[in-house]
Amino acid sequence: MSTSAVNEPKGGKAPAGERVADWADNRLGIYTLAKSNLRKIFPDHPSFMLGEIALYSFIIIILTGVYLTLFFHPSMNEVEYHGSYVPMQGVLMSEAYASTLEISFDVRGGLLIRQIHHWAALIFLAAMFVHMMRVFFTGAFRKPREINWLFGFLLFVLGMFTGFTGYSLPDDLLSGTGVRFTQGAILSMPVVGTYISFFLFGGEFPGGDFVARFYSIHILLLPGIMLGLLVGHLILIVVHKHTHYAGPGKTNKNVVGMPFFPVYTAKAGGFFFLVFGVIAIIAAVAQVNPIWAIGPYRPDQVSTGAQPDWYMGFAEGLIRFMPGWEINLWGHTLVLGVFIPLVLFGVLLVLFALYPFFESWLTGDKREHHIAERPRNSPSRTAFGVAWITMYMVMLIGGGNDLWATHFNLSINAITWFVRIFFIVGPVVAFIVTKRICLGLQRRDKDKVLHGRESGIIKRLPHGEFVEIHEPLSPGDRYTLTAHEQYKPAEIGPTVDENGVERKVKSAEKLRARLSKSYFGEENQIPKPSAEEHREITSGHGHH
Numbered sequence: 368m369s370t371s372a373v374n375e376p377k378g379g380k381a382p383a384g385e386r387v388a389d390w391a392d393n394r395l396g397i398y399t400l401a402k403s404n405l406r407k408i409f410p411d412h413p414s415f416m417l418g419e420i421a422l423y424s425f426i427i428i429i430l431t432g433v434y435l436t437l438f439f440h441p442s443m444n445e446v447e448y449h450g451s452y453v454p455m456q457g458v459l460m461s462e463a464y465a466s467t468l469e470i471s472f473d474v475r476g477g478l479l480i481r482q483i484h485h486w487a488a489l490i491f492l493a494a495m496f497v498h499m500m501r502v503f504f505t506g507a508f509r510k511p512r513e514i515n516w517l518f519g520f521l522l523f524v525l526g527m528f529t530g531f532t533g534y535s536l537p538d539d540l541l542s543g544t545g546v547r548f549t550q551g552a553i554l555s556m557p558v559v560g561t562y563i564s565f566f567l568f569g570g571e572f573p574g575g576d577f578v579a580r581f582y583s584i585h586i587l588l589l590p591g592i593m594l595g596l597l598v599g600h601l602i603l604i605v606v607h608k609h610t611h612y613a614g615p616g617k618t619n620k621n622v623v624g625m626p627f628f629p630v631y632t633a634k635a636g637g638f639f640f641l642v643f644g645v646i647a648i649i650a651a652v653a654q655v656n657p658i659w660a661i662g663p664y665r666p667d668q669v670s671t672g673a674q675p676d677w678y679m680g681f682a683e684g685l686i687r688f689m690p691g692w693e694i695n696l697w698g699h700t701l702v703l704g705v706f707i708p709l710v711l712f713g714v715l716l717v718l719f720a721l722y723p724f725f726e727s728w729l730t731g732d733k734r735e736h737h738i739a740e741r742p743r744n745s746p747s748r749t750a751f752g753v754a755w756i757t758m759y760m761v762m763l764i765g766g767g768n769d770l771w772a773t774h775f776n777l778s779i780n781a782i783t784w785f786v787r788i789f790f791i792v793g794p795v796v797a798f799i800v801t802k803r804i805c806l807g808l809q810r811r812d813k814d815k816v817l818h819g820r821e822s823g824i825i826k827r828l829p830h831g832e833f834v835e836i837h838e839p840l841s842p843g844d845r846y847t848l849t850a851h852e853q854y855k856p857a858e859i860g861p862t863v864d865e866n867g868v869e870r871k872v873k874s875a876e877k878l879r880a881r882l883s884k885s886y887f888g889e890e891n892q893i894p895k896p897s898a899e900e901h902r903e904i905t906s907g908h909g910h911h
Contacts, residue, residue, distance in 0.1 A: 409631045410611035410624035414505075417498040419635065423642040424491035425597065431484040432586065438474050440466040441582035443538065443575045452659055460538075460663035463578045467537040467658055482650035488530050489655075490646060492678045495523045503752050505739035507610045508723040510732075515603040518596050520720045525593050527678045532585040534656075534676060538578055541656075543664025545675050547572060552686065555705035573666060610739040613850035615843045619737045674767050682712045684765030688786040719755060729883055730854050743812070744851040746805035747886045753801040754794035761789045802891075809893035812848045815840060816896045817904045839905070849895050857883035 380386070392398040409415075442462040448455045450465070451472045470477035499519060502508055508516040531549075535542045550572045554560045569576035608622050617623050625631055661670055675683055685708035692703040726748065727733075742749040764771060765786035772779040819837035827833050840848075859880050863869050885891065 404605065405626070405628035407605065407627045408622045408624045409627055410609050410622060412612060414501050415609070416638065417494055417501055419638060420642055421491055421494035421498055422597070423639045424487045424494060424646070425593075426639070427487040427643055427646060428484060428491060429590070431480050431487065432590075434480050435470065435477075435484060436586060438466060438470050438477065439463070439536070439582075441536065441579045443573075443578050455659060455662075458663065461578065463536060463538040464658070464663045467539075471659065479647075479650060482653075482655055483647055484533075485655045486650045486653070487646050488526075488533065489676060489678075492523065492526050492530060495519070495526060496678075499523060500752065500756070503722070504742040504749055505610070505612075506726075506736065506745060506748070507739050509736040510727065511607050511735050512603070512610075513723045513727070515600055515607065516723050517720060518600040518603070522593055522596050522600065524716065525589050525596070529585060529589040529593065530676060531679055532581040532589070535581050536578060536585060537656075537658050538664050539656075539658035539661045540664050540668060540670040541658075541661045543573070543666075544669050546577065547666075548683070552705050552709055555702040555709065557699075557701060557706070573664070608737055610737055612739050613741075614847050617738065619735060622737070674770065677763060680763040680766030681759050682708070682762075682766075684762030684767075684786065685709075685712055687768055688762075688765045688783055688790065715755075715758075722751075729857075729879060729886060731857060732854070738850070740851055743805040743808040744853075744892075746802045746809075747891060749805055750798040750802040754798040757793045757797040758790065761786055761793050765790075806891075806893060813893055813896050816845050816848050817901060845901075851895075853892055853895060854883075854887045856880070856887045 381389070388398075440462040444462050445459055446462055446465055448458050448460055448465050448468065450456070450468055452468055455468060467481075470481055472478070502516065502519070531545075535546050550564055550568065553564045553567070556563070564572070567577060567580060568574040569580065609624070611617050611623055614623075674680065686705055689704045689708050692707075694701050694703060742752075764782065768779055768782045768786065771777060771782050819839040822836045822838045824836040825833055826836055857880050859872055859876060862872055
């Protein structure tokens, strides 16, 4: 007897909806797929919402971007403006700039959609940045999530260049100045710079094709790659499980949380509309990129306050604080003042991207980790992260040195020298201070476990001494404060075997031992309280 005959009701055929569902399931396996994934457990923690904000902002970017493409003309053909914005009437401009004015003043809701698109892009990158920092500081990049870390990192880098190409499309004086800056940076690259510039601009800058080429890159190439990375990122989250924070009943072998359907989907749907509403409110009240106040791009003019959005400020800050060094080799000029910052920018990004593999090599830990660490319990990693953020923020100041000078009545030379000095000093100071703070917090956690929490109640003893009453922690709190692992420094080991033969110690092994000691040595982590110490304290020995 067939399955359909068994499932068929006695009164006749199954309902039409059920038959359609059976037909689809037999060909696509939708029921089996949904049954195995809709009840998947997701942990619940406020910090996990950062990734959701980035995802929902990306969706908003796609939706508003599709609407804007209906009215935007990616052409640099020169036209005379006769639109509704009176101050620009009769001015010669590109079709790209004219269509952007039309979107802003003549298309119903066009300016609001433009601003939602722009603000969503800024929030998308900001959310990704903070989300990556959450993953970094909690060690959520450890095995098996190294590849997913790279996916997220590539999403952030591609998002930077997608934002830059979109920012350049209106062909206004501000974005045009930024494009000219970028073209100069590309030309500073030896051998390949002129070729890359030719492919991007179709000849000499500005040419007549760069808006059309940036348009294709902005709406097709980069978003397509990002969409693929995003799908892969989400698939790996489902495959590897989500990390969760230490607590009673939480281990590396389980996930404690709520099912994806219906609880998580309901919360996620509501959160999407909340994010959309907040971005729409920001776009309605906070003006961004008013191209009509800047004017169309002209190669013989430069706008004041020319600087990119915050996510590209790091790269521009590197170039602005660099001295204008040049060298001539075999009749060719190498602009070191631009080339060195570009190389440094790439190197810093690559080092940050490869950090999970460095830590895996340093610890030698090949186990899977699904428990997110508290940042204080990995002082060196946390200090490196804060040092990197400090360097980023110092470069943001350098990227906007002209605005800092005009708004705060400062010398631009003084700001430049401040950036040059604190680019080196700032991260070092941040590293040392952050590490000391983490160690101090570890000591406080150890004291809480051994002596309990301060109650604020003062008691006077019979002999006149005043002491504060401590409330003992619950078993769950003690578990949370002591659940983290503490690695032992790697050691080179004996260099002579049992036969008296000396073995050669590789340089990589020596380096690993030194770095491991600086990470996990006695002065770099506070030993967790042992069960014996806790029993001795709570039994009354050695404690008043």
